[in-house]
Amino acid sequence: MNRTYHPPTASRTPRGYARISQARDGTTVKVERQRAEIEPFAAARGDVLTDALWHVDNDKSAYDEGVERPGFNDLLRDVLAGRVSTVYAWDQDRVARDVGVWEGFLKACRSTGTRIVFRTAGEMDLTTVNGRTQTRFNAVMARHESEHKAERVEVAARHRAMQGRAHGAVLYGWRRVYAFDGSGVQIRGQWHDEIHPEQAAIIRECARRVLAGESIKALARELNARGVPTPKVMDQAGRRYEWEAASLRMLLLRPANAGLRVYQGRPQFDAEAPAILARGDWDRVVATLNDPGRRTVSDNRVRHLLSGIMKCAVCERGMRARRITGETTLRYLCPAGHTARVASKVDWYVTETVVDLLVDRDKINGLLCGDDAAVADATRRATEIAAEIANWNTDRRNRLVSREEWLRIVPDLQAELEEAERAARATSTRYRDLMEDVVGPGAADRFSALPISRKRAIIEALFAIRVHPLPAGRNARGPFDPSLIEVKPRRTDDAVAA
Ligand SMILES: [Zn+2]
Incomplete structure (x- = not known):
């Protein structure tokens, strides 16, 4: 390119300049949007900005200095070479933010008769x-204005948030009630949100069942099967939306459920609209859904009551329901082949055992006694002990403690840890959530009406089940011997003499 060549005025072309950068008022405008807005604007002035006439910098940096801007440098060079008739850009911030850079650009344009046009x-x-x-002053004032406007908008938004006023459209779980004047005309800005009974009931049901250990996936599936309308009912093609695990999860995690108003990304104020869930329940739903160790037992592939829950007493592996080729009877089999049982018989026996316990509210309460403070205590204790064990192990690896010393301490800590974990588990409110609506007289009917996932969650919470191999000479088809099925309460407390 010959830099000394000055083309005649007729060969000058208009140019567009676009750059993503944050303006001083905090706004960003994408390059594509800048182009989409500027091109028709330029066309209206008789300038057609083809692709070749654009200079684009994709840096997101807030400052001009020390930032390589090849697009801007090319533009400036062409301006100085007299090749440019008009420069189009979104605003001054896009071109140059630094006063020195801006003055240099202004000077280059002035000396070559290049026009500058801002979309804004x-x-x-x-x-x-x-x-x-005047242009400098205008630019300053425009910025001043936009900062003020942003500030006003911000103040208003904060004010609404502090009042707990909902932001935007009514949320699932509530309905919006508008105010009307005497002649039936809706009064602008006057409305409040109240509980939508059916939608709120869905949220409460899902919250309760999540606390009971059911999986979000299974819940979403069930809501679809029941034909429960989703927050968005129809898409544009008129198709019904389906519940999905991810969106249902988000729905349950909303602070609004507990009457909290989110502002700047986190719950900060009390919402004006009534809460759907008690604060404590919502807290537990959030904790449950965010628990990385969360185990749900409602995987859709699990169709058998004890599959995986019941362990082989020889190898401790989960037994799986399977049909042996050529037979109609379903059996639970140890994957290593140690033993097998006819599924219907074990299912019946375990169900009877569980129901026996569930009808007795006192026994269950004894089993699940303990308040939240005790759980918190035990959990904290477990965490501390685990950390202590980790320290001992590190020290031992680094040869900072002797083997004797380590052996004197760590096994005891291990035992303490197990005890603390057991205590935390046994008194966990989650277990109470799991079965409180089943417990008491008539538990047999209520239990049998539960979905299999919930039954499995209850069984697993209450019992460890192990199956001992049949003595030689007997096979699974023979008479059922309950003494070989070890149904052991997880909490071996006198309160549960199962
Ligand atoms: Zn086995």
């Missing part, structure tokens, strides 16, 4: 001192 402010008059000063 129109053409800048560079022909007079007053015009230039």
